[in-house]
Amino acid sequence: MLQVTDLHAYYGKSHILQGVNLTVGENEVVSLLGRNGVGRSTTIKAIMGMVRVAGSIRFKNQEIGGLPPYEIARRGIGIVPERRNIFPTLTVHENLLIGMKRKHQKGRWSVQATFDLFPNLRERAATPAGVLSGGEQQMLSICRTLMGDPDLVMVDEPTEGLAPQMVEQVGMLLERIAGQGVAILLVEQKLQIALRISHQVLVMGHGRIVFSGTPKDFLSQESVRREWLEV
Numbered sequence: 001m002l003q004v005t006d007l008h009a010y011y012g013k014s015h016i017l018q019g020v021n022l023t024v025g026e027n028e029v030v031s032l033l034g035r036n037g038v039g040r041s042t043t044i045k046a047i048m049g050m051v052r053v054a055g056s057i058r059f060k061n062q063e064i065g066g067l068p069p070y071e072i073a074r075r076g077i078g079i080v081p082e083r084r085n086i087f088p089t090l091t092v093h094e095n096l097l098i099g100m101k102r103k104h105q106k107g108r109w110s111v112q113a114t115f116d117l118f119p120n121l122r123e124r125a126a127t128p129a130g131v132l133s134g135g136e137q138q139m140l141s142i143c144r145t146l147m148g149d150p151d152l153v154m155v156d157e158p159t160e161g162l163a164p165q166m167v168e169q170v171g172m173l174l175e176r177i178a179g180q181g182v183a184i185l186l187v188e189q190k191l192q193i194a195l196r197i198s199h200q201v202l203v204m205g206h207g208r209i210v211f212s213g214t215p216k217d218f219l220s221q222e223s224v225r226r227e228w229l230e231v
Helices: 040-047 069-074 092-098 111-117 119-123 134-146 164-179 191-197 215-219 222-228
Strands: 002-011 014-024 029-033 052-059 077-080 152-156 183-187 200-205 208-213
Touching: 002 040, 014 029, 014 040, 014 052, 014 183, 014 200, 014 208, 029 040, 029 191, 040 052, 040 152, 040 183, 069 077, 077 134, 092 111, 092 134, 111 119, 111 134, 111 164, 119 134, 134 152, 134 164, 164 183, 164 191, 183 191, 191 215, 200 215, 200 222, 208 215, 208 222
Parallel strands: 029 183, 029 200, 077 152, 152 183
Antiparallel strands: 002 014, 002 052, 200 208
């Protein structure tokens, strides 16, 4: 579904991504691990057309590198940003409607379907999003992205700063989304979540992928964890 080849990305003169190669198949969950600052979030932004890139980004066998973010979204890629970026003065229901590609669209996800995923949002549908807890705002951000009916969702640090109970709920939500046939590229620090739901694990270091394998492969590579993940 997604194939990234020799991807380079820049912030000004800073060369952040230095030849990233990765693939995400249909219905596949891929976790991108690594220390802060190695380029994981930049990888997601580069795929979404939010930073200047060189290299190839193919989605559904079509080149999308260099396209504007709105066009990439229309082709079926959604992004859940690290900072959530909900609209605080709009209600939960209004935030969800903003996520729709077009009025009266037909797809896998409706407002009611997202409420079924996370019933707390149904109970707070008329509540301004800015008064939700951090965990509820994260759930809202994920569900708003689903309203665009993406085939691939890129999720950046969804459990950052959340209480353990909410971390578990986020993990369960991602599993349910994957079960609906949506591929996921997940940037995550918490290994227990990433390893539980992933088909493939990638580790990034110095702007490149330094390890690729199954969760079982990853667990057998103590040297990889020690060199590229441990503080």
